[in-house]
Amino acid sequence: MTDISLSDNTPQLTALSTRVETARRAGAGDTRFRLMALAAALTVLAIFAGVIASLLIGSMPAFKAFGFAFITTEVWSPTRERFGALASIYGTLVTSLIAMVIAVPVGIGVAIFLTDLCPRSLRRPIGTAIELLAGIPSIIYGIWGFFVFAPWFQEHVQQPLIDVCANIPVLNVLFGGNAFGIGIFTAALILSIMILPFIAAVTRDVLETVPSVLKEASYGLGATSWEVMWKVCLPFCQTGIVGGAMLALGRALGETMAVTFVIGNAHKIDPSLLAPGTSISASIANEFTEATGELYRSALIELGLLLFVITFIVLAAAQLMLRRMERSKGK
Amino acid sequence: MVISRALYFRRRLANMVFIVLSVSAALFGLVWLTFILGELLKEGISALSPTLFTEMTPPPGSKGGLANAIGGSILMSVMAVAAGTPIGLFAGTYLAEYARFGKLAFVVRFVNDILLSAPSIIVGLFVYEILVVPMGHFSGWAGVAALTVIVIPVVVRTTENMLLLVPDGLREAAAALGAPKNFVIKLVTWKAARAGIITGVLLAVARISGETAPLLFTALGNSGWGWDLKAMNEPMASLPGVIFSFANSAYDDQRALAWAGALLITATVLALSVIARLLENQKRT
Numbered sequence: 001m002t003d004i005s006l007s008d009n010t011p012q013l014t015a016l017s018t019r020v021e022t023a024r025r026a027g028a029g030d031t032r033f034r035l036m037a038l039a040a041a042l043t044v045l046a047i048f049a050g051v052i053a054s055l056l057i058g059s060m061p062a063f064k065a066f067g068f069a070f071i072t073t074e075v076w077s078p079t080r081e082r083f084g085a086l087a088s089i090y091g092t093l094v095t096s097l098i099a100m101v102i103a104v105p106v107g108i109g110v111a112i113f114l115t116d117l118c119p120r121s122l123r124r125p126i127g128t129a130i131e132l133l134a135g136i137p138s139i140i141y142g143i144w145g146f147f148v149f150a151p152w153f154q155e156h157v158q159q160p161l162i163d164v165c166a167n168i169p170v171l172n173v174l175f176g177g178n179a180f181g182i183g184i185f186t187a188a189l190i191l192s193i194m195i196l197p198f199i200a201a202v203t204r205d206v207l208e209t210v211p212s213v214l215k216e217a218s219y220g221l222g223a224t225s226w227e228v229m230w231k232v233c234l235p236f237c238q239t240g241i242v243g244g245a246m247l248a249l250g251r252a253l254g255e256t257m258a259v260t261f262v263i264g265n266a267h268k269i270d271p272s273l274l275a276p277g278t279s280i281s282a283s284i285a286n287e288f289t290e291a292t293g294e295l296y297r298s299a300l301i302e303l304g305l306l307l308f309v310i311t312f313i314v315l316a317a318a319q320l321m322l323r324r325m326e327r328s329k330g331k
Numbered sequence: 332m333v334i335s336r337a338l339y340f341r342r343r344l345a346n347m348v349f350i351v352l353s354v355s356a357a358l359f360g361l362v363w364l365t366f367i368l369g370e371l372l373k374e375g376i377s378a379l380s381p382t383l384f385t386e387m388t389p390p391p392g393s394k395g396g397l398a399n400a401i402g403g404s405i406l407m408s409v410m411a412v413a414a415g416t417p418i419g420l421f422a423g424t425y426l427a428e429y430a431r432f433g434k435l436a437f438v439v440r441f442v443n444d445i446l447l448s449a450p451s452i453i454v455g456l457f458v459y460e461i462l463v464v465p466m467g468h469f470s471g472w473a474g475v476a477a478l479t480v481i482v483i484p485v486v487v488r489t490t491e492n493m494l495l496l497v498p499d500g501l502r503e504a505a506a507a508l509g510a511p512k513n514f515v516i517k518l519v520t521w522k523a524a525r526a527g528i529i530t531g532v533l534l535a536v537a538r539i540s541g542e543t544a545p546l547l548f549t550a551l552g553n554s555g556w557g558w559d560l561k562a563m564n565e566p567m568a569s570l571p572g573v574i575f576s577f578a579n580s581a582y583d584d585q586r587a588l589a590w591a592g593a594l595l596i597t598a599t600v601l602a603l604s605v606i607a608r609l610l611e612n613q614k615r616t
Binding site: 023026029034036037038039042043044045047048050051055105106107109110112118126128129132133136137138139142143144146147193196197200224225229247253254255281284288301304307312315316319 | 354429
């Protein structure tokens with residue numbers, strides 16, 4: 001009743017009070033909305049903290065039993081409940097290293113081809129193909145590697161390689177033993193094929209940020225394509241390419257399914273690169289569901305923790321480099 | 332002026348070598364990749380049949396289909412995207428709209444990018460610890476949780492990137508008309524960035540539909556399939572999981588099913604990426 005009389009007497013006042021009311025409600029909605037956004041952002045942090053906490057707690061029993069010797073022992077014996085991570089760490093690092101040695105130069109080559117050498121009409125289709133292939137799930141690489149690549153590799157590359165290297169010192173150890181098909185080297189090659197499109201895509205994006213004035217100026221001075229690329233474009237993109245390569249390394253280190261299929265799952269360090277081995281992620285994927293006993297499971301979780309720490313360091317370094325590049329671009 | 336022929340020749344030669352090397356790098360990459368896709372098509376198509384979609388995964392030595400695996404994959408992916416998208420959307424909005432330069436935003440951005448590329452098997456261990464151990468058994472819910480953890484960082488990253496592309500003038504204009512901030516975000520910036528955000532969600536779907544490692548110790552696998560929610564509480568089959576367990580099988584039937592599943596997943600992932608790219612290009616023009 002009072003409301004009506006009020007509005008009869010002073011229409012402006014009512015209009016004002018409705019507006020104030022609307023504004024107040026909108027304000028409340030604003031706070032609610034901001035809090036929801038904040039909560040979602042904090043969820044991301046909570047997941048990260050949760051991952052670290054759960055890995056730390058899960059690996060406690062193994063850490064109590066083996067201490068830091070876990071990292072330096074090669075023995076992995078579920079029956080005797082003695083576990084050491086050295087063979088897994090070795091496999092992870094060596095496969096990723098070989099993969100990077102192959103994929104970085106080839107990936108940069110692909111990117112250079114796409115930005116500078118490829119006929120314009122082919123540029124988009126090839127670029128798209130490479131980007132799509134970066135999205136193929138790793139289990140596909142795994143099943144292909146296991147059924148198609150490993151047998152082919154065994155017959156046509158490993159055996160000849162062993163024969164050729166048989167009498168050359170050093171090489172006869174690195175490429176010695178039997179041709180198994182599967183093994184550290186096979187896993188590394190498949191990893192390199194997997195991260196190749198990734199490196200190519202990142203490098204191409206970075207190369208496209210080179211101002212054309214820079215390139216035109218160097219061509220104007222008579223430089224060849226090679227000189228423009230090597231002395232102007234690549235130095236200009238250095239940080240971005242290194243950052244992208246580190247991201248790829250992060251992927252290679254943590255890659256699970258493709259490696260699990262072809263690495264051979266042997267917890268030992270063999271001087272020959274052709275021998276079966278294992279990696280951190282392959283050990284976890286293969287053994288976790290079958291792991292009986294708290295200590296066994298805990299040792300696998302500690303492996304996961306080690307993998308997380310290694311990839312965290314690599315990815316954090318990659319982040320910082322890419323950020324720095326973005327900032328210098330902003331200037 | 333003396334032209335050094337030797338130097339000129341050397342530079343030309345270096346240039347030729349450079350061109351040949353990068354062309355062969357591109358060929359090298361394309362050859363492997365066509366090799367993979369070709370083999371996948373060959374093996375996969377010969378294993379395709381209508382019973383794939385109607386029959387359950389078989390015990391060793393008999394014929395069957397992938398119906399339970401396909402159903403499980405779709406169900407878990409849909410639920411994970413439904414759960415992860417709002418969280419990712421809001422977190423991305425926080426980064427782009429509320430705390431662009433704040434300390435907290437810096438930390439969230441950094442952590443999110445780490446989660447984005449962190450090994451997915453770690454996510455599996457995490458969900459195993461927080462869900463499977465307390466519940467006492469593997470379950471479809473745990474699989475959903477693991478996939479959700481993978482969806483969130485993807486959506487956060489694309490949402491933030493897309494919102495940052497929206498010009499500040501739009502925000503200022505809306506604010507000048509008296510719109511409260513949540514209206515500005517909901518009615519102006521989200522709308523302007525819609526295509527980009529949908530692209531991000533599609534990419535997230537593409538990413539999780541091939542994820543295997545995080546499902547191994549969460550959803551595990553199951554040779555049957557129920558159409559009620561109770562099935563979510565049981566171990567659940569997924570396409571990648573079936574591929575993993577059947578690929579090592581000694582039986583031809585199971586190996587053929589693994590190839591068929593691989594083809595299905597790859598086709599899905601590639602189709603999603605193509606749609607995502609088309610959307611993105613549409614937005615640009």
